Amino acid sequence: MTQAGLDYAWPHRDLLGLEDLSAQDIRFLLKTAHGFEDVSTRSIKKVPALRGRVVVNLFFEDSTRTRSSFTLAASRLSADILELTGKGSSVSKGETLTDTARNIEAMGVDLIVCRHAQSGAAKHLAHAINCSVINAGDGQHEHPTQGLLDIYTLCKRWNLMDTMDLTGKSVAIVGDIAHSRVARSNIHGLQKLGAKVILVGPPTLCPGTFRSLGCEVSHDLDDVLPRIDAINMLRIQFERMTSQFFPSVREYATLFGLTGQRIKKARPELLVMHPGPINRGVELDAAVADGPQSTILEQVTHGLAVRMAAMFLCLNAKNRE
Amino acid sequence: MSTMTTLADSSKIASLVSELAGQINTAISANESTHPWAIVGIRSRGDLLAGRISEQLDSSVIEERLGVLDITLYRDDLSEITHQPVVRTTEIPFDIDGMNIVLVDDVLMSGRSIRAALQSLMDLGRPRRIWLAVLVDRGGRELPISADFVAVDLKSQQLDSDTIIDVHLTPLDEQDCITTHPKQKGPTK
Structure with a gap:
């Protein structure tokens, strides 16, 4: 051969x-x-x-x-x-x-x-x-196939289908990390291909223990936004929450929702992913979800x-x- | 392994490719040009061959219609093979309906690859006619399939099934050549 x-x-x-x-x-x-x-x-x-x-x-x-x-x-x-x-x-x-x-x-x-x-x-x-x-x-x-299709989407958008080497790329995953199987699959997959993973969310949903997986953990989206290449906005999974993890949906949306205004702090080529279904107005604004940086339907x-x-x-x- | 012989070197291959292109050009001019022509190579060496042939075809007829076909998903032995099948992309960026398609492969033996390729093409559309061009016809058919354009015809030599003919083409291989060697004896037949 x-x-x-x-x-x-x-x-x-x-x-x-x-x-x-x-x-x-x-x-x-x-x-x-x-x-x-x-x-x-x-x-x-x-x-x-x-x-x-x-x-x-x-x-x-x-x-x-x-x-x-x-x-x-x-x-x-x-x-x-x-x-x-x-x-x-x-x-x-x-x-x-x-x-x-x-x-x-x-x-x-x-x-x-x-x-x-x-x-x-x-x-x-x-x-x-x-x-x-x-x-x-x-x-x-x-949720391995979700993790794989997220990585596939990034490789295609970044023209990396030949090497699939994500070294030097930073990807933020935002939201309810603690309850999320999508986050775990993405963390493992992205890190194996060389990317840096930053987890963002309120301390109740994004605890520091995730640092043991090799990720950076942050509770401040505005601080992370300017230095990432892609952002994966997770859905707030109301069905998995057995107690109250944040004061109100409105407060969560204000602190961690990606709006047309907030995305201006990021690089213009930032890719916005979401595993669906979207809670519009909570984690994603319609303007961002349907905008040119969104990869949701490609996913x-x-x-x-x-x-x-x-x-x-x-x-x-x-x-x- | 020690009994590998070279049937053709790189300059010989260049002239064989020209010969194939000549045969195809003759067919193109002999057939009315109401139906457009396209050339499609089967991965992973028929596509390289198709690229080289297309450079010598009447460009006004064939235009930029050069496609690549991956037949892995159409193989009839998928449930039997013991090695890893590698799925690659099929890239045919034009509509094949009503076209004369020249299908190109390196070696024609059992005809099973060609059967898979025909089924795959039919799933992509309805060509007017499919022609088959091969660099080497080594005989040993298991299906009623024959080539329209052949550069090296070894059918009359009645090679036994243990004789392997390999076509090597750059850049996939180090150099252009056609070699023959006996099949390595493995644990299974």
């Missing part, structure tokens, strides 16, 4: 979190995603790569974007897809997660895409069953390519075992 890199093989049958991946794994997955991107723009939006495979979407939490993205990604790869939700299934009759998954697996399933409110649920599942597992969000732990588009790549590589790795 004369071509460099051909001796590399994607080693993971499951995608549980970016913490488990090497920089080389992340770059290989994103390069593979680049090859999948054009499938969504042609007249026949389908390739036969996973023909005859069965993918199950097993979602125990509400989701629109991620779930439909996985469904569409699977169908563009010609896989069959089965949709299951926690509500209205045997789970509400008291069946355990493992039992549910084993029963689904017994139907001859190749891949389970799982979202669950419990951190570690995907890993638990991966140990319990033989088919591949992709984590579509587990509690406050990780959704890239999510498809990244999820196609993740399914393709995990199933392929299982195949090679």
